Amino acid sequence: MAAPHPKDPGTRSTAAVLRFAPSPNGLLHLGHALSAFENRAMADRLGGRLLLRIEDIDTTRCRPDFEAAAREDLAWLGLSFDGPVRRQSDHSDAYRAALDRLDAMGLIFASFESRSELKALADRREAETGHPWPRDPDGAPLYAGRGRSLSREARSGLIAAGQPHALRLDMAAALARIGAPLGWTEVDEAGRPAREVIAHPERWGDVVLARKDVGTSYHLSVVVDDALQGVTHVVRGLDLIEATAVHRLLQDLLGLPVPLYRHHRLITGPDGRKLSKSEQATGLRALRGAGATPADVRRMIGIDS
Structure with a gap:
């Protein structure tokens, strides 16, 4: 069955569905904790569900022990999730089908x-x-x-x-096919519409949607997963707000529902840059080993309760 078109007013369920989607290519840090708590808080406010998705399409960097460590850290923080865990590595056929649809529209080319x-x-x-x-x-x-x-x-x-090659979206052809401005609704902490954001996917040029060794990309897999899982609210860090323009374009091309979005503040290091998984001082496992409690973590990321 074809996915409903985002302009169809009947596509959005009244039940909120959110997802926390770490990539198991390293240990979780304080930034992940903030995003997980932000998702849990909005799901609770809206009386919705929070899903756990493991974004493990990069098989060269993602490892089962990192996934196990992430789930252990999340349980230590007191975070729970609804429904079965979705692993992207189990759903390559869905991403291939989306690529094939874009290819049939004449929007994909290979670069070498x-x-x-x-x-x-x-x-x-x-x-x-x-x-x-x-x-x-x-x-x-x-x-x-x-x-x-x-x-x-x-x-x-x-x-x-x-x-070796990458499959790229022909951005000019994709924008010509859409023919109209794109945007999304950014919501506040309570899930209420706060502002409309204009999308500028052209800033990404002919973005990569798959590689020979990895049959999909973050951009493609995330919009397919969100649609298949019925995600209504995407809550993630501000570092991904520019990527949302590509996601909105893909959603429109593939006729997928459009979630509401919230891009929350980032936890930064002493240099003012966002945290990375290589920074052991802010890793949840290291903090736990040093005697920190979940309450300490909440204080460190600026969550009072």
């Missing part, structure tokens, strides 16, 4: 350049024009390769030969 080759191309363009080559919100140069200009036969031949 490495990251270093793409950086060199961008550097060359900068030298030729004397102007900075545009970067995406994460700071990476926008795609400057020739994948879009290759014939379908040439692409198929390279793929059949085992050439």
Whole structure:
């Protein structure tokens, strides 16, 4: 059955569904604790459900022991979840089906350049024009390769030969197909609409949706999962607000329901940058080992109760 279109007023259930979705490529830290508590608090306020999703599509970095550690840390914090755990690694067929739909629309092309080759191309363009080559919100140069200009036969031949490649969204074609401005509703802590945000997916250029070694991307898998799990409210860190523009575009292209969004504050380190899983001093396991309690963690992240 086709997913309902986001413009259909009957697509949103009255029961709120939220999800906390860590990636098991390291140990959880204070930033994860804040996001988990934010999700739990909104689910409780709305009388809804909170799901646990394990975003383990990167099989080279994600490990079962990290997943086990995450679930142990979350239980120590007193956080509980509803329903079965969804692991992205179990659902590659769903992501493949979404890619196939986009491909059938003529919106996917294969690119064969490495990251270093793409950086060199961008550097060359900068030298030729004397102007900075545009970067995406994460700071990476926008795609400057020739994948879009290759014939379908040439692409198929390279793929059949085992050439490493990425599958990219043709951003210009995707935006032309939508033809109208995109946006989303940002809600407050109580889940009430607070403001409308205009989406600018073009800032990401021809964004990667899959690679040869990883059959999907964060952008694609997260919108497919949210739709299949009936997620109504996405609560996550402010560092992902720019990515929401890509998610809104994919939702519209695939005819998926549009959740409400809340992008909460970040926990930062002494240098003012967001925490990473390599920072042991803020890791939940390290804090617990040093004698911290769940109440201590709540105080550290600025949650009073």
